[in-house]
Amino acid sequence: MRMLINVAETVVADALRGMAAAHPELVVDAENRVIVRRDAPVAQKVALVSGGGSGHEPLHGGFVGPGMLDAACPGEVFTSPVPDQMVRAAAAVDSGNGVLFIVKNYTGDVLNFQMAAELAEDEGVQVASVLVNDDVAVIDSTFTAGRRGTGATLFVEKIAGAAAEEGMPLERVEALARQVVASSRSFGVALSACTTPAKGSPTFDLPAGELELGVGIHGEPGRERRAMMTSREIADFAVDAVLEDLDPRLPVLVLVNGMGATPLLELYGFNAEVRRVLDERGVAVARTLVGNYVTSLDMAGCSVTLCQVDGELLRLWDAPVETAGLRWGR
Amino acid sequence: MRMLINVAETVVADALRGMAAAHPELVVDAENRVIVRRDAPVAQKVALVSGGGSGHEPLHGGFVGPGMLDAACPGEVFTSPVPDQMVRAAAAVDSGNGVLFIVKNYTGDVLNFQMAAELAEDEGVQVASVLVNDDVAVIDSTFTAGRRGTGATLFVEKIAGAAAEEGMPLERVEALARQVVASSRSFGVALSACTTPAKGSPTFDLPAGELELGVGIHGEPGRERRAMMTSREIADFAVDAVLEDLDPRLPVLVLVNGMGATPLLELYGFNAEVRRVLDERGVAVARTLVGNYVTSLDMAGCSVTLCQVDGELLRLWDAPVETAGLRWGR
Amino acid sequence: MSETALDAAFFVRWMTAAAAVIDREAERLTELDSPIGDADHGANMQRGFVAVAKMVETEPPATPGGVLTAAGRQLISSVGGASGPLYGTLLRRAGKALGDAPQVSAQELRSALGAGVDAVGQLGGSAPGDKTMLDALVPGVAALATSFDAAAEAAEGGALATVPILARKGRASYLGERSIGHQDPGATSSALLFSALAEVAK
Amino acid sequence: MSETALDAAFFVRWMTAAAAVIDREAERLTELDSPIGDADHGANMQRGFVAVAKMVETEPPATPGGVLTAAGRQLISSVGGASGPLYGTLLRRAGKALGDAPQVSAQELRSALGAGVDAVGQLGGSAPGDKTMLDALVPGVAALATSFDAAAEAAEGGALATVPILARKGRASYLGERSIGHQDPGATSSALLFSALAEVAK
């Protein structure tokens, strides 16, 4: 097992202790597994809470701070957190202006956040929830679990976070979050499987020289296995898959996201190909972010997320943000 | 070959095109392989130029921008750039206040920067050079190539960059850079080898269940191979190796650096252990940075760098920085 | 079906036996969750039933319904994932259906579990044939009308029968056609719960 | 040693032959640079000699000294790494030593290369026995006194003799004891340059 850990059972708790040591600007409750910005609850502000299984860092804990999330709830590796965490987080950050739950569309996340919303509302917290479901590799139908939530989560958290920071009311923040969801699509590719601490060996067997198209961020195999493709071919395939489900009339935000083990050097090279395809398809690029943001432990591979933005979304994207994983503006 | 590339020969050029697409705030000359901040030369400011082999991203190109480097010269993967690049970079950023070359101590980098310094001076640019050599895994003696430059490069570039941004003269910026070098030590560990595009297979064979202690950032094996250790044991070993060569009387900056393929989740868990050891040894921690900053392509593993800081170095560390790889302050 | 009355101690023994068999089979459950899921089902169930076993040992509820309700709450608070809320709801709803009777019959247990299984389908938006835990739970509960052993056998059969199914719910559904040929981990853990029940009923 | 005079065309042929043999052996050089280096020596040399071959083809200098000087400059501008400045200095210094004579003798070449080798040692702070290119260059140049073939053989022998050496310079030195048992990639590429020389002299 090539892991920098003590034992599988304490991986998440150990990481939270390490986060606490590195980030005095956060309140990290390692026992109850809640990460909260230190100045919460922020008066007059809608609070944003997200969470999900661990193993996707910096998502979500690395996105807690001014301009983005108020709190994050990390579950076990690839396992949705439990409702108790979300209820505790909501109580810690609610300033009386309501809480928005940002939920990636996985059965576990959906059910646990749903239970938490009911419990939090019982305690007098106003809760709204938005479901992120951007992954076009999964067919969206009422007969399936629906599209997965992946890279677009970053766009939703950033833009809704900026809206909340500006003092917009809950319904408006929620509506903007839904607009981002509706405007975003993703497609992912794996060049290797990942290894979870609990299993200790790769989640599936992928011989070198082959790749998986249409993977999620939990070490699942994708929709299809193929012989290895070049960066150029992958960009053609991924961007076209996204554009098939999204027809951007407006400029797009581009996220070229690494799955964890693909070097930044390769991600930038891949971005050159993504830009080429977008140019060829006549899609204007407003902003580009390249890096490991929504990861799948040590999986090699990448995903492309596009989000079509109007003037307001772009302004909110550009607004200052100050978190461990994303920072800009002044 | 599990790589997101087109062909090995164009990896660096492709990455530079992708950087140019993602970062309008940089001038990326993909043909001549120079990355320059858009507002260079900055009047009244000493200019900082660094560079080295590619494959360590975000180092150095990701550290170009206000508060850090004025230009970076990326070589081929794990290969020092050539003097022509450095001369071109120096000419592009010199405002007449001189240029500081920040050079990692490898024979190739040293010789190429040395040639470049001579050529640039012939062209009337005042050049000073500082050599970063922080890796305690390598014995520092006149009979060897000396300690390698690794994680401390980030501290040198950040602190010297802040000093230059404040308008300090070349001698002062150079002296501060030397102080950082003298105050910094690192130790690295590999849990896997990495794969260079040119070779296409792992640079050495490391069976799962074993690790290499004392590795550099070029896919070289380390000083010693051992049976796999826990995060706790690795932290004890690495921090003690650093402290054997550095006896900090002052608080330290801590860099817990990933080699590329080790998930952030594990790096944070490792940071908890690093902090524990430092606490046990009575070393005060001023600031901590956790992430993939000085990488070795897709190598799994980590390094620890400590830099002892006085009030001035800490102030310069905290000063605003605005680059692709490191951003904070307002 | 035996007409023995089942008391709180029986339900405590069931939960303890369930925890033991989940612990023994955790690795297999995670293995099953690897090719068509995210390789955590064994760890999830283990974490949940360790908590349940501890609860029934340290503060055992006084009634059969109390044991199941508390166990369900424990699963919700400690498992996470899809299986936490689903198994938690199964046991909580069954516990509530048993009310506060100090003893219950096997038939009362069957109808309570039936209510729990309905709640799972409602919460998950799923039905038998979707390649989920329901494919073991539904035949298991039905066969309780015959005997505990028959229920264990039927649940096990239901779990095995998930192999050729194309998944329509849960993570396995993301794989489309590629989900065919793999046994559902949740159906497998459901069968284990029935086998623990049959074991303590002997 | 043959007393033939060597003209610019001979040096152009040498550089072209060197480029060809480096191209053929690039993978092996990178392989050698893997266990005790950073797996780039083959790619580095290939890039450099592709540039050199192109230069001598498109704008061949008029004198032996001119060819070596321009080739050295080309290596410095295109290789990078440790080998770029070192090989670049070797050829540049040798080229300068040859001056602008239109033809040179083998003995003049030998003493010019000797000056180049000295410059390499000075620039690299290295000496024979450190497990570097010098371990092939020094015996190679010495044996030029006998013949081109003897030089190629001596350089090849020098490269092989680096195997048991503990590295004191270059990346291999980082490995300490573990550098023992591996052949130095730079010494190997130096031997290839001598073999190209022997080949074109036939």
Ligand SMILES: Nc1ncnc2c1ncn2[C@@H]1O[C@H](COP(=O)(O)OP(=O)(O)O)[C@@H](O)[C@H]1O
């Ligand atoms: N909508 C659903 N209805 C019923 N059971 C489901 C549903 N979704 C998933 N499951 C069950 O949950 C199991 C997976 O549990 P687990 O691996 O613990 O959670 P997760 O899928 O969140 O990782 C599946 O094997 C399946 O039996």
Ligand SMILES: Nc1ncnc2c1ncn2[C@@H]1O[C@H](COP(=O)(O)OP(=O)(O)O)[C@@H](O)[C@H]1O
């Ligand atoms: N100080 C030195 N003096 C002489 N030769 C050296 C020195 N350092 C390295 N070399 C030679 O350079 C070779 C490595 O070249 P190369 O792999 O191209 O560069 P790098 O080491 O920068 O990756 C070594 O095998 C060795 O022969």
Ligand SMILES: [Mg+2]
């Ligand atoms: Mg899960």
Ligand SMILES: [Mg+2]
């Ligand atoms: Mg090199």
Ligand SMILES: [Mg+2]
């Ligand atoms: Mg699972």
Ligand SMILES: [Mg+2]
């Ligand atoms: Mg090398």
